[in-house]
Structure formats: structure tokens, C-alpha cells
Amino acid sequence: VTTTEAVRPSKRLDERRLKVWQSFLRAHAGLVNTLDNELESERGLPLAWYGVLLGLEQATERKMRMQELAGMALLSFSGLTRLVDRMEEAGMVKRLPCKQDRRGSYATITAEGRRALRRAAPVHLRGIQEHFAKHLTNDEVSALEKALAKVIDASAPGQPGCCDDEE
Amino acid sequence: VTTTEAVRPSKRLDERRLKVWQSFLRAHAGLVNTLDNELESERGLPLAWYGVLLGLEQATERKMRMQELAGMALLSFSGLTRLVDRMEEAGMVKRLPCKQDRRGSYATITAEGRRALRRAAPVHLRGIQEHFAKHLTNDEVSALEKALAKVIDASAPGQPGCCDDEE
DNA sequence: CAAGATTGAAGGCTCAATCTTC
DNA sequence: GAAGATTGAGCCTTCAATCTTG
Numbered sequence: 001v002t003t004t005e006a007v008r009p010s011k012r013l014d015e016r017r018l019k020v021w022q023s024f025l026r027a028h029a030g031l032v033n034t035l036d037n038e039l040e041s042e043r044g045l046p047l048a049w050y051g052v053l054l055g056l057e058q059a060t061e062r063k064m065r066m067q068e069l070a071g072m073a074l075l076s077f078s079g080l081t082r083l084v085d086r087m088e089e090a091g092m093v094k095r096l097p098c099k100q101d102r103r104g105s106y107a108t109i110t111a112e113g114r115r116a117l118r119r120a121a122p123v124h125l126r127g128i129q130e131h132f133a134k135h136l137t138n139d140e141v142s143a144l145e146k147a148l149a150k151v152i153d154a155s156a157p158g159q160p161g162c163c164d165d166e167e
Numbered sequence: 168v169t170t171t172e173a174v175r176p177s178k179r180l181d182e183r184r185l186k187v188w189q190s191f192l193r194a195h196a197g198l199v200n201t202l203d204n205e206l207e208s209e210r211g212l213p214l215a216w217y218g219v220l221l222g223l224e225q226a227t228e229r230k231m232r233m234q235e236l237a238g239m240a241l242l243s244f245s246g247l248t249r250l251v252d253r254m255e256e257a258g259m260v261k262r263l264p265c266k267q268d269r270r271g272s273y274a275t276i277t278a279e280g281r282r283a284l285r286r287a288a289p290v291h292l293r294g295i296q297e298h299f300a301k302h303l304t305n306d307e308v309s310a311l312e313k314a315l316a317k318v319i320d321a322s323a324p325g326q327p328g329c330c331d332d333e334e
Numbered sequence: 335c336a337a338g339a340t341t342g343a344a345g346g347c348t349c350a351a352t353c354t355t356c
Numbered sequence: 357g358a359a360g361a362t363t364g365a366g367c368c369t370t371c372a373a374t375c376t377t378g
């Protein structure tokens with residue numbers, strides 16, 4: 001690695017990192033908006049629905065507990081309940097009772113849901129490529145992988161050593 | 168730059184970049200949630216309000232047209248109108264008629280708004296440092312600056328040469 | 335009583351229609 | 357008629373309360 005400067009981050013927030021944070025917010029807003037619009041207008045599918053369908057399709061036996069699915073979809077429990085309500089009404093997913101623990105329930109993807117996912121996937125993947133991936137060099141991808149991983153598990157709830165002392 | 172591989176990005180979306188996209192979404196969701204909760208619980212200020220107050224404080228003469236402010240706050244026009252309604256009711260901002268063009272109006276920050284901003288700033292800046300900035304090495308900051316800049320102006324609305332041809 | 339999930343109430347955002355001024 | 361801003365309707369999300377099962 002060519003160290004342009006010291007690697008040790010400073011304790012105070014510097015101007016450059018603050019700007020990067022603002023760019024991060026701006027990039028996210030623009031991208032999500034664009035991708036959601038594309039998917040919605042070309043396939044009639046909201047971005048959030050795509051995420052749920054993809055999660056279910058890739059899950060073991062194509063089913064997930066509501067809890068897990070909420071974590072996947074970055075939604076609250078009640079938010080997910082209602083999203084699944086709407087998707088079930090649209091015939092994309094279906095609830096399944098959980099035999100082992102009758103408090104809980106599974107969500108599964110239906111045949112129609114899988115069809116919708118297959119139709120939407122090319123559009124969405126193209127969008128990610130066009131608006132996000134194609135602008136990143138391999139070095140930038142590496143940097144993002146590392147940086148985002150650190151940020152994610154530092155903001156994971158209930159992390160040990162997250163806020164322990166003053167340094 | 169130590170080129171680990173070719174710099175030219177491929178035309179097809181690769182697995183690594185797709186994962187990075189998902190991490191990007193996850194990181195954003197976690198961060199915004201955390202920062203909003205901190206600001207709300209420690210200072211009673213929603214994150215969106217902070218953004219508006221900061222924008223107005225730094226604007227020329229501490230005022231902005233509703234349009235500009237909407238762009239800043241990453242909100243629709245009607246969304247901003249309502250946000251300003253709530254903030255005006257809370258005494259943080261005030262609308263000002265625009266003499267030159269009587270269709271438009273300005274929003275300004277009030278003394279109380281400036282007070283709230285001064286109280287909130289340390290909390291928010293600390294949050295950005297703790298949950299985001301401090302995890303980034305200088306090299307990662309450089310990579311993010313470049314990558315995000317490209318992504319942002321590729322998704323800027325009405326960009327020339329954005330979707331013109333196939334290669 | 336705790337855990338998984340849902341429901342009621344309320345807040346906040348967006349699209350489309352509207353109002354006022356250019 | 358177009359532009360700046362607002363309003364009405366509807367959708368989506370969250371918190372807190374609730375229901376059911378462990």
C-alpha cells in the first residue's frame with residue numbers, strides 16, 4: 001500500500017471526512033431514487049419488494065422468518081409485517097405457519113413472485129452497474145469493501161467495545 | 168497508485184461490486200438510524216432539521232429559496248414545504264417574502280434555530296466521527312472521495328452524456 | 335412473564351392539482 | 357402559459373399497545 005500519510009485516524013473529525021460523509025448521503029439518495037424509479041417504471045416493482053423477493057429466493061427452502069426478513073429488508077418488525085401484507089395481497093409472497101414454534105410464521109415466495117423477480121432482476125442489475133458499479137475502479141472497490149465493513153459492524157446494535165472508554 | 172489490477176471497469180456487473188452495493192445500503196441505513204437517534208434523544212432534534220438549520224446558517228445572509236433548500240435537504244418541494252412548516256411552528260426558521268420575485272419566498276434561520284444548531288452540532292459531529300469517520304484510513308478517504316464524486320454526478324438529473332449510447 | 339408477530343395511531347414523504355405571480 | 361410554492365390525498369413507516377404461544 002502506498003501510504004500517502006499516517007494511517008492512524010485522528011480523534012477529531014476533519015473537514016475532509018465530513019465532506020465525504022455528506023457525499024455519502026447525497027450519493028445514496030440519488031442512487032436509491034434512480035434505481036427505485038427505474039424498477040418501478042419498467043417493471044412496476046418497488047425497490048423494497050425486490051429486496052424481499054431476492055432474500056426469499058436465496059433463502060434455504062425459499063422461506064424466512066419474519067424477524068430475519070425484517071433485518072434483511074432494513075425495516076422494523078411492524079414495517080415488514082405491512083410490507084408482507086401488501087406483497088401477499090399482490091400474490092408475490094405467502095405466509096406459512098411455523099410448526100416448531102407456533103408463535104412465529106414464515107414468509108415464502110410464490111410462483112408469481114419468482115416470475116416478477118426474474119423479470120425485474122436484469123433491469124435492476126443493469127441499474128446498479130450503470131449508476132454505481134461502473135464508476136468504481138478495482139482499487140476503489142477494495143477500499144469501499146474495507147471501509148464499509150468497518151462502518152457496518154461498528155454500527156451493528158449491541159456491539160462489544162463500541163462505546164467503552166474515552167481512549 | 169499501486170494498480171492491483173486493470174483500472175478499466177468491466178461492462179458486466181461483477182459479484183464483488185454487487186456485494187459492495189449491498190454493503191453501501193446497509194451502512195447507510197445503520198448510520199442514519201444511529202445518528203438520527205442520537206440527535207433526537209440527546210438534543211430533541213431530528214436529523215433532517217439539523218441539515219436544514221446548517222444549510223441556512225451557512226448560506227449567504229443566512230437565507231435560501233425554498234427550491235435550493237429542497238435540493239440541499241434531499242427532499243421534494245412539497246416535502247420541504249412541510250418540513251419548513253413544522254420548523255417554523257417550532258420557531259427554528261421563518262419564511263421571508265422575496266421582493267424581487269413575489270412568487271417565491273426565502274427561509275431564514277431564527278435566533279432560536281441558531282441556538283438549537285449550536286447545541287446540536289457537537290453531538291452530531293461526534294456521532295459522525297465515532298460511527299463513520301474514525302473507521303476510515305486516509306487512503307480509504309481518498310478512494311471514497313473519488314468514487315462518490317463520480318457516482319453523484321453520474322446520477323445527477325439531466326446530466327449531459329448520461330444515457331446517450333451503448334458503449 | 336418473555337418472544338414472535340400484528341394492529342392502531344400518528345408522523346412524514348411524494349405525486350398531482352392548485353394558487354399566485356411572472 | 358410557465359415558474360415558485362403550497363395543498364389534498366394516499367402511501368409507507370415507526371412507536372407503543374396488544375394478542376398468542378412458549
